Amino acid sequence: MARHIELDRRSFLKGVAVGGGLLVGLHLGLPTRAEGVAGTVVEPQSPFAPNAWIRIEPSGGIAFIVARSEMGQGVMTALPMLIAEELGVGLDQITVRFASAAPAYFNNLVGQQLTGGSTSVRDAWTKLREAGALARWLLVQVAAERWGVAADGCRVERGVVIHPDGGERFRFGQLATAAAAVPMPPGVFLKEPDEWTLIGTPAPRLDTPDKINGRARYGIDMRLTDMVVGSIERCPVFGGALKGFDAEGAKALPGVIAVLPVSAGVAVVAKGAYAALAGRKALRIEWDLGPNASLSSAELRRRFEQQFGQPGVSVRREGDPDAAWSRAARTLEAVYEVPFQAHACMEPMNCTADVRADGCDIYVPTQAQTRTQRMGMDITGLGEEQVRVHTTFLGGGFGRRGEVDFVRDAVELSKALRRPVQVVWTREDDIRHDFYRPAGLNRLRGGLDVDGLPILWKHHIVCPSIMSRVRPEAVVDGVDHTSVEGAANLPYAIPNIGVDYSLVDTPVPVGFWRAVGSSQNAWITECFLDELAAAGAQDPLALRRRLLAEQPRHLGVLEFAAAQAGWDTPCAAGRFRGIAVAESFGSFVAQVAEVSVTEGQVRVHRVTCAIDCGLVVNPDTVRAQMESCIVYGLTATLKGAITLAQGRVEQGNFHDFPLLRMSEMPDISVHIVPSAESPGGVGEPGLPPIAPAVCNAVFAATGEPVRSLPIRL
């Protein structure tokens, strides 16, 4: 039976929508991944700041209006599914619209708007179902009153309220405006999981048709009247500055309209992108390269390495690791190295701005509407109501589109030229001026007892901090938790554990990259665990089983993946398996990779993935996200890295920063472990286990642990 839930009145607002009909507004707890502490939720600044709305129009149209970004994670389908389930309508009856940063449905409503940290479905889970149930309750009250019957007896089906005797009907649209006047109930009934008809059933994504006929509008596809296109030449060395430039050559080219200095460098603005790019090539610029003109990857490694000579900040300590080190029957030491990684979203960075004396419109594929709006306000001096952010489709985000550097480019240019300007980055701009996944060096020390079981785990992490740029106050006592997540929370029952961290910032800008700290820390910890297993002559799965006895969800996915992959049966000749498990963003994922190694070339043939992400809203989205994470992670495991020479990024495009292609794809099978826990993330947790699963398989194949990425044998 349905369960009665008390409503937190501060979470909902209802009223008559502009133009009639019912409007239910709610505040979804929003993640702070790019602006705050991972996994926590920002309290709205005002007591109530709705950022999502259900709107039932007199015409019968039902809209879900959301201040969220869509970047491929299926939010456009998953969130309306939650509403539809409780509202009593089909998924096909709801249309989804993105709200700008400050939509005009209410006026007191600007909270933080940000997508990241895989929390889209997690935080929306309860609230959206409650909102759907609330709207339905209000509508049914009106129908029941008109008929003079008890509301309990009325049924709802596909947006129609049906009289208890099955005859008369009201469409939602006929009830909507009156429903806005019904007083708020103290609570609503939510369906029990076995009553769901939509949640947990694969649903086709609503945005698919437009993405395969060329109609979906990404940021780069914005076209405004009088719009011109800008492209910016940036200093190749991090921390350099503009000294001077000669614009004559560029200005002489057909189509070039203006050449001007901006914060990021020198902009060429032209009638179209190609003319702007040609203009850039004709620029003669003198840079002051600054203090980093000789910086190299080797030099950064030396800086990291020096930290091993001194103690880091302790982020976890259990037992007495130092005593255990001298007591262990066998000890092991290893240094693991991760390179910088670029996001390389398929759609290069871009933004379109239209700055006028009385307003500013920003059309942008962004994961950070509020920061975008603030950037617009800072540059133009306009107020909150005057700067409107329009979120377009995003051609990938992965954390890169939580930054607003490209917003600054466009707003500065539009302000200077007093016309709409689209700024388009080239792929080279994108690869060379990213906010990279931090590079780092890790020293691991392990100790085994006489039975070959681990009694000691020491991990010294040395890497730059993302938070020290994004939100310095989140670096507490020298610890950026995003640097240590996935390492400090090592799940294994080892009696002596010491995890230390040394924050070393470098001139290379770092940022949130898919799965953030766990993306590299799971690789390091899961690979070193296999080193310990090998040193103690233990089967990697058997050892994990033993050390995870108290961690049912880790164990659950591990067993599931192992069974599906046939861990206990021998591989085909020349094939080897590796296994890894990781928790991140509230979900648990284990993967088994099957590889072969031929003449130094690693080929991944098969990946078996098991995920426990709690209750599943749309299983097909979960599967798609696991596939996506695995491919993204395989690229970082097998393909490229960002390296530095003379203060510059050495890579520039897909020929030297290659991505995995179809010919390199493994078979992937994804298994969703049934779970009644509240929903975890799915956009990122599939990534951390893939690198260690593959590297552990390579270790099994070659007998040599893989201690730096990408794999180079």
Added chain:
Amino acid sequence: MILLTINNERREVDVPDDTPLLWVLRDHLGLTGTKFGCGIGSCGSCVVHLDGAAVNACITPVSAAVDKAVATIEGLNNDIARALRQAWIGVQVPQCGYCQSGQIMAAAALLVQHPQPTDEQITAAMDRVLCRCGTYNRVRRAIHRAARPTLEAT
């Protein structure tokens, strides 16, 4: 003036001969379905058909399209395209969707050449199109489904 035939329509553009077809489509003709991903012919986001053959529009000078039939994602409406789109929806291929114009255009050219492609033929034709969201296995499945709609269903 350069005279082009795009999606069966005659279009005129006033651009230098060496302007890549990609920018002519996107900036001069408003056909933004063809995407920019790398500009060096290595990602396939910009695949269009020139007389039925898949080419990367970013490295094809507009002069090379004169006297040829250019087809873009917006104009792709034959039986193969319908079968592909249906399969794409059935398999739920796209994630962010940015690469998908290129995927469909490359797949459509493949199916003309090989109506019942093998896995190897699919790989050979599709390896040119990158997808950062990792939809490759679904692309492969959808192509098989479009090629053998009845077989796949059983």
